[in-house]
Amino acid sequence: MQPALGILGDxxxxxAILKWxxxxxxxxxxxxxNSSFRLTICExxxxxxxxxxxxxxxxxxxxxxSAINWEDPSEEQNxxxxxxRRFLADRRDAIDFFTIPLTCTTDRQDWAIYNPExxxxxxxxxxxxxxxxxxxxxxxxxxxxxxxxxxxxxxxxTGRERQVSIVDSFPVIVD
Numbered sequence: 001m002q003p004a005l006g007i008l009g010d011x012x013x014x015x016a017i018l019k020w021x022x023x024x025x026x027x028x029x030x031x032x033x034n035s036s037f038r039l040t041i042c043e044x045x046x047x048x049x050x051x052x053x054x055x056x057x058x059x060x061x062x063x064x065x066s067a068i069n070w071e072d073p074s075e076e077q078n079x080x081x082x083x084x085r086r087f088l089a090d091r092r093d094a095i096d097f098f099t100i101p102l103t104c105t106t107d108r109q110d111w112a113i114y115n116p117e118x119x120x121x122x123x124x125x126x127x128x129x130x131x132x133x134x135x136x137x138x139x140x141x142x143x144x145x146x147x148x149x150x151x152x153x154x155x156x157x158t159g160r161e162r163q164v165s166i167v168d169s170f171p172v173i174v175d
Contacts (some may be wrong), residue, residue, distance in 0.1 A: 002058050
């Protein structure tokens with residue numbers, strides 16, 4: 001099952017975080033990360049995926065998407081579908097409009113920034129928002145704590161270097 005349309009931006013963020021987590025295995029990285037740290041990345045990534053699934057499920061339940069049978073033409077089903085479509089239309093109207101990159105003067109990076117910003121995300125007060133927000137923050141903090149326990153804190157050059165690398169490269173804004 002694909003994620004609900006109302007949280008595709010959050011799905012994009014999850015994918016960006018998982019791609020980011022892969023950097024800890026990259027031979028092109030300047031820093032080497034030991035196997036204990038990498039195991040923490042694996043465990044934290046799995047937990048993050050499960051928490052995204054919980055947030056997505058909360059979103060679905062809140063909008064009665066779990067119960068919708070798209071083949072059922074009954075009035076109740078149509079009302080639920082229409083309610084979700086109105087929700088999406090309201091969100092679309094509320095998103096700040098970005099100027100579409102002009103094809104003659106842009107490169108792939110312009111579109112890479114533009115497209116994810118147009119995707120719908122959970123907002124403060126939405127079902128699943130708190131779960132997802134806490135999951136992203138918890139993920140980053142868990143990784144930082146493990147880095148400190150292995151490589152030292154800001155008092156050591158190695159620890160400071162690694163913390164800066166983790167925080168500065170994290171692809172998603174956390175609350």
